[in-house]
Amino acid sequence: MSNMQNFKKSLLTTLLSVSVVASVATLSGCSKPTSVENQAGAVTTDYLNRDVRDDVFYFVMPDRFENGDTSNDMGSKTIEISSGGFDPTSNGHYHGGDLPGLINKLDYLKGMGITAIWLTPIMRNQAVQGDSSGYHGYWTLDFTEIDPHLGTNADLKNLIDTAHSKGIKIFFDIITNHTADVIKYEECHREATKQFSTSEQLCPYVSLADKAAGKGYTPYVNQDEKNLKTPAWLNDPKYYNNQGDSTWQGENSIYGDFMGLDDLNTKDPEVIQGFIDIYNNIIRKFKPDGFRIDTVKHVDMVFWQQFTPAIIDFANEQGIPNFFVFGEVYSEDARQLSRFTTDGKIPSVLDFHLQLAVKNVFGRGKATSELNDLFELDHLYNDEDSSADYLMNFVSNHDMGRFAYYMREAFPDASEQEQLARVKLANAFMFFARGIPVIYYGEEQGFVGEGGDKGARENMKPSKVEQYNRIDLLGTDKTTADDNFDQTHPLYIAFKEFADVYQAYPELRRGEQQVLSYGNEAGVFALSRTLDDEQSIVIFNSSTEAQSVSDIDLGGKKVVFGELNGDGNVKSIAGLSFVILK
Numbered sequence: 001m002s003n004m005q006n007f008k009k010s011l012l013t014t015l016l017s018v019s020v021v022a023s024v025a026t027l028s029g030c031s032k033p034t035s036v037e038n039q040a041g042a043v044t045t046d047y048l049n050r051d052v053r054d055d056v057f058y059f060v061m062p063d064r065f066e067n068g069d070t071s072n073d074m075g076s077k078t079i080e081i082s083s084g085g086f087d088p089t090s091n092g093h094y095h096g097g098d099l100p101g102l103i104n105k106l107d108y109l110k111g112m113g114i115t116a117i118w119l120t121p122i123m124r125n126q127a128v129q130g131d132s133s134g135y136h137g138y139w140t141l142d143f144t145e146i147d148p149h150l151g152t153n154a155d156l157k158n159l160i161d162t163a164h165s166k167g168i169k170i171f172f173d174i175i176t177n178h179t180a181d182v183i184k185y186e187e188c189h190r191e192a193t194k195q196f197s198t199s200e201q202l203c204p205y206v207s208l209a210d211k212a213a214g215k216g217y218t219p220y221v222n223q224d225e226k227n228l229k230t231p232a233w234l235n236d237p238k239y240y241n242n243q244g245d246s247t248w249q250g251e252n253s254i255y256g257d258f259m260g261l262d263d264l265n266t267k268d269p270e271v272i273q274g275f276i277d278i279y280n281n282i283i284r285k286f287k288p289d290g291f292r293i294d295t296v297k298h299v300d301m302v303f304w305q306q307f308t309p310a311i312i313d314f315a316n317e318q319g320i321p322n323f324f325v326f327g328e329v330y331s332e333d334a335r336q337l338s339r340f341t342t343d344g345k346i347p348s349v350l351d352f353h354l355q356l357a358v359k360n361v362f363g364r365g366k367a368t369s370e371l372n373d374l375f376e377l378d379h380l381y382n383d384e385d386s387s388a389d390y391l392m393n394f395v396s397n398h399d400m401g402r403f404a405y406y407m408r409e410a411f412p413d414a415s416e417q418e419q420l421a422r423v424k425l426a427n428a429f430m431f432f433a434r435g436i437p438v439i440y441y442g443e444e445q446g447f448v449g450e451g452g453d454k455g456a457r458e459n460m461k462p463s464k465v466e467q468y469n470r471i472d473l474l475g476t477d478k479t480t481a482d483d484n485f486d487q488t489h490p491l492y493i494a495f496k497e498f499a500d501v502y503q504a505y506p507e508l509r510r511g512e513q514q515v516l517s518y519g520n521e522a523g524v525f526a527l528s529r530t531l532d533d534e535q536s537i538v539i540f541n542s543s544t545e546a547q548s549v550s551d552i553d554l555g556g557k558k559v560v561f562g563e564l565n566g567d568g569n570v571k572s573i574a575g576l577s578f579v580i581l582k
């Protein structure tokens with residue numbers, strides 16, 4: 001196998017700008033990519049002019065990645081509300097990772113073919129709320145400066161400059177739905193004691209109708225907390241809904257507080273303009289390449305209709321021609337998701353529907369028709385500024401958990417080899433189906449984690465969290481107690497190979513997709529990608545058994561990745577594998 005890798009490496013090195021196809025697919029017994037065509041349209045280091053459909057994303061939570069500066073582990077030295085919360089033994093506290101650490105690992109990411117990084121929110125947080133901390137970044141107090149646990153504004157500039165010099169884009173995760181929990185209610189929180197809503201301590205939601213009839217809460221802010229938020233307008237309770245805690249049902253999904261987090265009145269024109277100003281200032285100051293927007297479905301549609309076009313126009317004026325925005329709409333139904341790329345004027349959303357279909361088909365052994373059902377709804381995303389080609393494909397994230405966790409739940413007795421094969425298949429589907437691939441950090445090191453949020457936010461640097469360290473990782477004898485930046489991990493190598501072939505063939509990135517084959521049980525799913533005169537066919541086998549591909553018209557195409565067995569028209573694909581033909 002190492003000979004094959006060396007061969008491929010030297011091929012890539014030699015053919016930097018020459019268009020050559022070296023078909024050595026007939027070499028047997030090796031499922032490594034066997035030819036790579038490097039041609040116009042392949043990945044460029046020109047991050048500014050690169051179409052987002054040519055990017056490979058890496059989604060990282062900086063606190064859990066790499067600690068590049070231990071002097072900032074305790075957060076602010078001058079602002080008490082943003083200091084502390086550091087406990088590397090707890091999965092709900094800061095662990096010391098930061099932007100300088102991420103800068104140190106940019107070559108590790110580039111080596112895997114990553115061209116864009118999406119960071120969890122990095123603005124200054126309330127460090128502690130109740131019994132956990134703002135390590136994840138979603139409790140913002142100050143929308144103008146970096147959280148001191150993660151570094152300084154200068155560190156952020158340095159991260160962006162260094163990433164850009166390597167051709168890597170930086171995307172920020174932004175929040176407009178809520179701030180940290182500072183506002184309290186007279187009727188619900190006792191004065192003078194600092195209380196945060198938890199699952200046992202909810203302030204019942206007051207409906208819009210009841211509010212109109214004069215019922216509701218009396219908001220207050222403790223005397224010493226009246227100026228905690230920046231910019232200053234955010235300190236006035238009049239800009240918030242103040243209707244109590246959400247149970248994520250019906251209207252309270254939009255107007256309720258998330259566990260006490262102060263929910264903004266996002267239909268108020270002043271709030272809309274306030275957030276346009278906040279994020280235009282961020283764009284002016286830091287020049288990020290785009291935004292991922294948090295909690296989109298909990299914000300009024302009228303907000304998105306104005307906010308998103310405004311910030312994209314502004315970024316374009318600032319000299320970022322491909323500034324790109326995608327939203328987190330936490331729904332596994334394309335009918336819900338697509339409302340925000342059409343009515344909501346957001347160019348793209350994270351494809352939670354694809355995530356579910358991939359989990360079911362490659363992680364739970366369900367029928368491949370589920371993938372066809374998914375793509376049958378692609379037309380819903382279409383309008384003048386969006387289409388399914390721009391959706392963000394993912395199989396794991398920081399809120400739901402990792403594909404590998406669900407797969408292991410469904411197949412607890414599967415061999416290590418089978419589990420690795422399923423993770424590779426899920427990620428290959430994420431790369432080669434329509435949409436833009438987003439790798440969740442740690443996937444490339446065989447992380448499995450547990451379901452839900454905290455259980456899937458493991459450390460890449462050595463972890464002291466017992467719940468993480470007891471879980472068996474895939475493809476390695478290490479645990480999360482070790483350093484896990486292993487560039488020889490089989491999944492790191494696999495993703496690098498996926499990225500290489502993805503960049504080599506433009507139709508795999510931007511080609512029109514057509515489904516060629518699917519069935520009512522685990523087995524073959526095939527699709528074609530066509531761009532101008534170029535066409536590739538990708539065939540996946542989600543079954544553990546070899547499957548015939550004789551009913552698929554391969555049009556004389558040759559294997560360029562993976563392998564088919566057999567001769568002439570009688571060809572088959574091995575169990576839990578995939579193949580690309582061109």
Ligand SMILES: [Ca+2]
Pocket residue numbers: 067068069070071072073096097098149
């Ligand atoms: Ca640190």
Ligand SMILES: [Ca+2]
Pocket residue numbers: 177253254255256263264266298299300
């Ligand atoms: Ca809301």
Ligand SMILES: [Ca+2]
Pocket residue numbers: 180181182183184257260261262
């Ligand atoms: Ca609150």
Ligand SMILES: [Ca+2]
Pocket residue numbers: 341342345346347382383384385386
């Ligand atoms: Ca649209």
